[in-house]
Amino acid sequence: MVKCIKCGDVDAIAKAGIVRGKQRYYCKRCDCYFSQPTHAEPEAPALHRRHQTTIMDIASALNISKSTVSRALQGHSDINANTRKAVLDMAVQLDYQPNLLALGLARSRSYTIGIIVPEFINSFFPYIIIGAQQVANPAGYHVIICQSNESLETEIANTQVLLASRVDGVIASVTGETKTLEHFSKFQKAGIPLVMFNRICEGLDVSKVLVDDHDGAYKGVTHLIQQGCRRIAHLAGPQNLQIGRERLQGYLDALRDHNLPIDEELIVYYDLSNASAQTCARRLLDLPQPPDAIFAVNDPAAIQLLLVAKSRNIRIPAELAVVGFSNEPTSALIDPALTTLAQPLDEIGKTAVQFLLQEIEQEEGPYAPMQRILKTELIIRESSLRTKARPS
Amino acid sequence: MVKCIKCGDVDAIAKAGIVRGKQRYYCKRCDCYFSQPTHAEPEAPALHRRHQTTIMDIASALNISKSTVSRALQGHSDINANTRKAVLDMAVQLDYQPNLLALGLARSRSYTIGIIVPEFINSFFPYIIIGAQQVANPAGYHVIICQSNESLETEIANTQVLLASRVDGVIASVTGETKTLEHFSKFQKAGIPLVMFNRICEGLDVSKVLVDDHDGAYKGVTHLIQQGCRRIAHLAGPQNLQIGRERLQGYLDALRDHNLPIDEELIVYYDLSNASAQTCARRLLDLPQPPDAIFAVNDPAAIQLLLVAKSRNIRIPAELAVVGFSNEPTSALIDPALTTLAQPLDEIGKTAVQFLLQEIEQEEGPYAPMQRILKTELIIRESSLRTKARPS
């Protein structure tokens, strides 16, 4: 009953094995192999379950070729005005959305940039992301946001996703765990521009956007000294991050410049988790001779510190003055309101993307990494205000 | 001086127009058109600026065909174990990353899901997003996060990007402005599953994940009544959102069930912006007969309200008790700490994606939308605790 697809013979047919569950035949007469055509599903009533309009749909609706449609859509000059209008109208009518996958493949450009951040629970990174989008979107790029969750493993997975998505560029802020950089240097090997912001790691020759952490820390600690504090501790961040080292150095330099002794036991390092912040806070407060002020490497740490101090009924700022870093919105709301160093968040995001776009759009030639250092602003609130002088 | 590329004749050549800046010619003898070959740039020293490894690179390195490589990489069964190993090793050696663009194009599946949220400055949506990723990533999907910024216009732009990116599905929470739904029904027309969570709009036959807003509001207001409050106001949300209506209704029902009068002037509507929250708070506090308690539709509003009350030296909760909704982390830190209704955020995200994946992976056949309503939990803190009874 099986007929050869060529000669139509029925007798010269022999079975020729089963491949992936499908019976195949061999016609001795024609010396050819074949299998019964896959029963092309009795034309499922044109209900392709999902089908979005393509330029081919527009083309056949108007009886023109798809290259004409393509040219009309991208506003190429050499196209008849009427044709263009017809195409544009039909595109609206059929609700055409260009297939970014196909477009990216054809142009080897995805018009997508990747953003890697450690977290976005605190509003710090969200503000930066918003700034980044404000520059990226008008320039025709959209963004993929990856959250590394302060985990190096996740961060590596993120870089792979971005690499696989063929993003045109990446801006990133590393986790507190990140010490190796191979996963980031892959971007460079693949020729994908990378800009680091805020939390950077050394050893990578890329553009960078940061705030003047040393200066900020120096200002914060100096303010504490001016408030009369003499035994100032530092709840420090991971030292693999430049941000951690710079703020520590700012703290040290401020003490030194004001002739205050440096006491190693007043410097504790935390790993960016709230639990660790609490542990470190307790360690400081449990010292035989506890500090009269603490400069925390960031606001989340300072806030945990305030909670610990409050639970011990330590009066703030009378017994303990506190300064944070970042100006999280919560810092203004907590009691007592936290003195902190504000950073120009959306400007960080904007600048990072500007650097990135510059590098993406640059034709050929080596790219000289750029760097921008933004200033912080000391916001004085209750948590550090011992003298009755009001904050101006 | 121009020679025909075929016959080599020089005399029979005529100009034949300029296409995109390039002179073309016509040979009368051969009846053929041609242009001077583009001066194939003297082979830019193989410095392709950017080139990521493809399966073709692996194939030619091993001298096998690309289909074999493809099968090896996707762990197809009918492939020789040695071949597979060789391919896998070479893939690592060449640092191969599959091109998701090409893959998505070939399979008409992007393995990407879109998430649309109004904002992610407050930690509410970030927690939901994290929950969503926890389900999506292990299932082999990655996510594109879009922020509508509480703007309908941006929301529409977001849907277009997702449509163009050919996402396999979308979970969304609408803006306070959203009243029309065409942009969302486009997903349905294109056969792209959609799940709404938290802030939904009616009129769309899709799966939904929400919390029991009515019940939550009822519990919050009942708690205020139990604390002895009798003139309870409601700082309500936009009424185009079901969430806004449900919470209002819970408030009304609680009053009614406890035989308290309903006073229209005690209900004010805000548009989800902080500025509007402050205006509404002032309006309530300026009433000739101000309320002794306020139930706010969410925590950000309650927090703004607390700020306004504090600036007027209104004692909380003695003169004014306050209850919020959402349990933002800040609510626990502010002074006085805010009584609020906690929602199982990551569960919202997880459930939404579970519904979505179910719909994506379902073969053919109509899909019956599902719905899950999660419970809230009343967290009693200082802002509402008038009686000295301690919160249990």
Add this chain to the structure above:
DNA sequence: GTAGTTTTTGTAATCGTTACCACGGTAAAA
């Protein structure tokens, strides 16, 4: 009209993958 142009439209290759089919060799079953 017609040669000489210019404008507009069509054709086909390409991007990186997958999917389907072809086909040769060998082992097992008849």
Add this chain to the structure above:
DNA sequence: TTTTACCGTGGTAACGATTACAAAAACTAC
């Protein structure tokens, strides 16, 4: 010994766009 089953691999057409190039159509100017 002759079928038939099983394996492993190669070839090629999609997928939906862009783009270089070819060709047809529409103007000019004589």
